[in-house]
Amino acid sequence: MTESFAALLEESLSNRKLQPGSIVRATVVDLDNNFVTVNAGLKSEALIPVQEFRNERGELECAIGDVVEVALKAIEDGYGETVLSREEARLNKQWIVLEDAFEKSEPITGVITDKVKGGFTVMIGDVRAFLPGSLVDIRPVRDVTHLEGREIEFKCIKLDRKRNNVVVSRRAVLEDSYVEERRTLIESLEEGQIKHGIVKNLTDYGAFVDLGGIDGLLHVTDMAWKRVRHPSEVVKVGDELEVKILKFDRERVRVSLGLKQLQEDPWVNIARRYPVGSRLVGTVTNVTDYGCFVEIEDGVEGLVHMSEMDWTNRNVQPAKVVQPGDQVEVMILDVDGERRRISLGMKQCRMNPWEEFAALHRKGDKVSGRIKSITDFGVFVELDGGIDGLVHLTDISWDKPGEEAIRDLKKGDLVNAVVMLVDPERERISLGMKQVEGDAWTDYVEQNPRGTRVTAKVTQVEPKLVLLELAPGIEGSMKGSDASQDKTKDATEVLKVGDEVEAMIIAIDSKTRSIQLSVRAQELKEEAAAVEDYRSTNVTGTTSLGDLLKEHLGDRGN
Numbered sequence: 001m002t003e004s005f006a007a008l009l010e011e012s013l014s015n016r017k018l019q020p021g022s023i024v025r026a027t028v029v030d031l032d033n034n035f036v037t038v039n040a041g042l043k044s045e046a047l048i049p050v051q052e053f054r055n056e057r058g059e060l061e062c063a064i065g066d067v068v069e070v071a072l073k074a075i076e077d078g079y080g081e082t083v084l085s086r087e088e089a090r091l092n093k094q095w096i097v098l099e100d101a102f103e104k105s106e107p108i109t110g111v112i113t114d115k116v117k118g119g120f121t122v123m124i125g126d127v128r129a130f131l132p133g134s135l136v137d138i139r140p141v142r143d144v145t146h147l148e149g150r151e152i153e154f155k156c157i158k159l160d161r162k163r164n165n166v167v168v169s170r171r172a173v174l175e176d177s178y179v180e181e182r183r184t185l186i187e188s189l190e191e192g193q194i195k196h197g198i199v200k201n202l203t204d205y206g207a208f209v210d211l212g213g214i215d216g217l218l219h220v221t222d223m224a225w226k227r228v229r230h231p232s233e234v235v236k237v238g239d240e241l242e243v244k245i246l247k248f249d250r251e252r253v254r255v256s257l258g259l260k261q262l263q264e265d266p267w268v269n270i271a272r273r274y275p276v277g278s279r280l281v282g283t284v285t286n287v288t289d290y291g292c293f294v295e296i297e298d299g300v301e302g303l304v305h306m307s308e309m310d311w312t313n314r315n316v317q318p319a320k321v322v323q324p325g326d327q328v329e330v331m332i333l334d335v336d337g338e339r340r341r342i343s344l345g346m347k348q349c350r351m352n353p354w355e356e357f358a359a360l361h362r363k364g365d366k367v368s369g370r371i372k373s374i375t376d377f378g379v380f381v382e383l384d385g386g387i388d389g390l391v392h393l394t395d396i397s398w399d400k401p402g403e404e405a406i407r408d409l410k411k412g413d414l415v416n417a418v419v420m421l422v423d424p425e426r427e428r429i430s431l432g433m434k435q436v437e438g439d440a441w442t443d444y445v446e447q448n449p450r451g452t453r454v455t456a457k458v459t460q461v462e463p464k465l466v467l468l469e470l471a472p473g474i475e476g477s478m479k480g481s482d483a484s485q486d487k488t489k490d491a492t493e494v495l496k497v498g499d500e501v502e503a504m505i506i507a508i509d510s511k512t513r514s515i516q517l518s519v520r521a522q523e524l525k526e527e528a529a530a531v532e533d534y535r536s537t538n539v540t541g542t543t544s545l546g547d548l549l550k551e552h553l554g555d556r557g558n
Helices: 002-016 084-106 168-188 353-360 402-408 440-447 519-537 544-555
Strands: 023-031 035-039 044-048 067-074 083-085 106-118 118-124 127-132 151-158 165-169 194-202 206-210 215-219 242-251 255-260 278-286 291-297 300-306 327-336 343-346 366-374 380-381 386-392 414-423 428-431 451-463 464-469 472-477 500-510 516-519
Touching: 023 084, 083 084, 084 106, 084 127, 084 151, 106 127, 118 165, 127 151, 151 168, 165 168, 168 516, 194 215, 206 300, 215 242, 242 440, 278 402, 291 327, 291 343, 300 327, 366 386, 386 414, 428 464, 440 464, 440 472, 500 519, 516 519
Parallel strands: 127 165, 215 255, 300 343, 386 428, 472 516
Antiparallel strands: 023 035, 023 067, 035 044, 067 083, 106 118, 106 151, 118 127, 151 165, 194 206, 194 242, 206 215, 242 255, 278 291, 278 327, 291 300, 327 343, 366 380, 366 414, 380 386, 414 428, 451 464, 451 500, 464 472, 500 516
């Protein structure tokens, strides 16, 4: 009897033409924590791991008595056991769905799960498919964060079950659905419209916004009135927002969008809100080689040029003074509402050391400081407040030429000087070192101007040049022809070293510090004076003018 039952079973199985991979219906007869026992009417009941009956949330999707589809892996595994698989049955069913969709070019639903080389992984039920990066959207998309984890429709464009190779395209689905939507949208779009959109992709220069069939570019400069370094500071992929159509090229289907245009322009009446000279606190937003930008209100920035950061250092390195995020006090220096530019100053919020020096020092005051630098035209001396004063070459020494006197100085030397000029507006202070001791030459020419009769001692005689000492340290010179009233070609014939002569100062040159004398000019002046005396006293008798001159000259000889 047993043999006849086995034979009947074999005959029944052969009539059903069962083979590995076949899908059969089985009844759940038992289940525990590890296995689900099913009966498919085969040689024996089969144990299937309970995990194959759980969904993505880990919930068990069967109960005793349920009829489920399973795949036949083996009627008899060598131990008399039937081997069935719920997972392979679901996978096989999914392949059937895929093949049907592929043949009919119909969309299927899947979920983007991972990013791989060249594209993304899409799970279509239990089947893993590949989505090339170029087929994610109609436009190139680098970031698919807004698509991950969502059920999306794809088209299967390549299918090979034997090699388990599935390639899908989201772009094909979008192109089919966007054709009519794009046509309708293009006809309705107008510049100035406010449209609702979704941010699809970010680039360094802006964001692409889906308007419902057409992508528009929201440029980074049109995102906010304030400076935006990168679009991610304002929007992110997936954001829904209202935008304004700034420009629409219907032929090329290009749309330029604006976000900041929906907000009030902070630059309107900017000069009225921030008059020149007002002081306020702002936030440093950016630091450059030439200065820093400070935000004084949302959407309004001003530039603090490097020359306006410090009173004493015009070539300051901005990065050593401020950093992004610092709160700084600034003064409004200039406002240009049309060009949207504001010039700010930081140093103006501190005491001006040039004005402070001018308030405490006057011309002629004595100061001291160390030499900060030496140049071809003079030396800079560091004064109180960190400012510098210039001692020009010509004001270093009375006795030596500037080029020679400057060689005696070195950086760091402590020197005394006299204030000669203070100009706070031009930030200039002129100093003099030689003026500290006074100037005998200047004092002498002030007391003996041009035309003065002086007594001088001959120190050197040459045929055409005579050098004389007017006072200790004060020298003068005289041409040989001026050594006597009668022009002489050789001064050595009338003068010798050690002679004292009376002469007239006929020229003074302050630049060369030279004094020119003339004995002849002095004698001619005295003769003219004698003639004038004669005329004024109405001399009578036989005395002649020549006699008077001889008498006058005779008196000088005595």
